[in-house]
Amino acid sequence: MSQSTYCGLDAHLIPSAFVNTKSEVVFKTLDWIISNNLPFSWFEKKRTREYGSFKGLSHNQVKHYMHLLRASVVEDIMKELTDKFGVVLDEWTHMSEHFIALFTVYVNAGERKEVLLSMTPLIKDTSLADVQGVDELQPGPETDEVVSHTAERHVHWIRKQLSKFKRSTSYITFIVADNCSVNKKMTTDLKVPLLGCASHRLNLAVQDLMKGEFADLLAKVQKVMLSCNALNNAAELKKLASLKPRLSKPHVGRLRSRC
DSSP: OOOOEETTEEGGGOOGGGSOHHHHHHHHHHHHHHHTTOOGGGGGSHHHHHHSOOTTOOHHHHHHHHHHHHHHHHHHHHHHOOSSEEEEEEEEEETTEEEEEEEEEEEETTEEEEEEEEEEESEEESTTTTSTTHHHHOOOTTTEEEOOOOHHHHHHHHHHHHHTTTOOGGGEEEEEEOSOHHHHHHHHHHTOOEEEOHHHHHHHHHHHHHHTTTHHHHHHHHHHHHHHTSHHHHHHHHHHOSOOOOOOOOOOSSOOOOO
């Protein structure tokens, strides 16, 4: 059984003799889904139902218990979250959909904590607006409304996520995010300092350096890599070393990295 911990309860400490069968099945199912980052659709697949011991547990019941678990986790975070904290934003695009993750950074009992509060697409889900947590768990594609990726929209999104933990933007002391115009405008509107992503700044600095003094040298290296990447040349190179040619790719857009 997994050694995962949910709300202070360790999986290996659940004795079957003191827990009814349904509770044990629910715990194991949620542990299975969460630990392996599985989609809800996995639970309804034929092979999953055939080989798993779910004992009558339905798809809707799994979602129901997942929401209950989420509510319990939110309650635990609210109890620990301090009145002042920093925010770390991580943004990326996948399959033409933009996602944002919001972390809080704070000190509790002398220990630095970094907790993920939310990770959602930047969408407006109007039909599920009154159901807490539904947009995080399973946004419905038929109701998703694409919104502009402006600083104002980011501020609105941050306020919405913090409100679920009974916090507001007035609790924020700083924001760590990429050094782009949207984030600069966002932090200006929130009146908090922006700590630009160090890895992003390093990436930009290295690019500027490479475009200048080392531009000719990099062009020569790229030409060699192109030659080594040919099938016959790559086969000969493999006989001499375990190294493989790697082509440099031009940087497009913002650096997608955790700050």
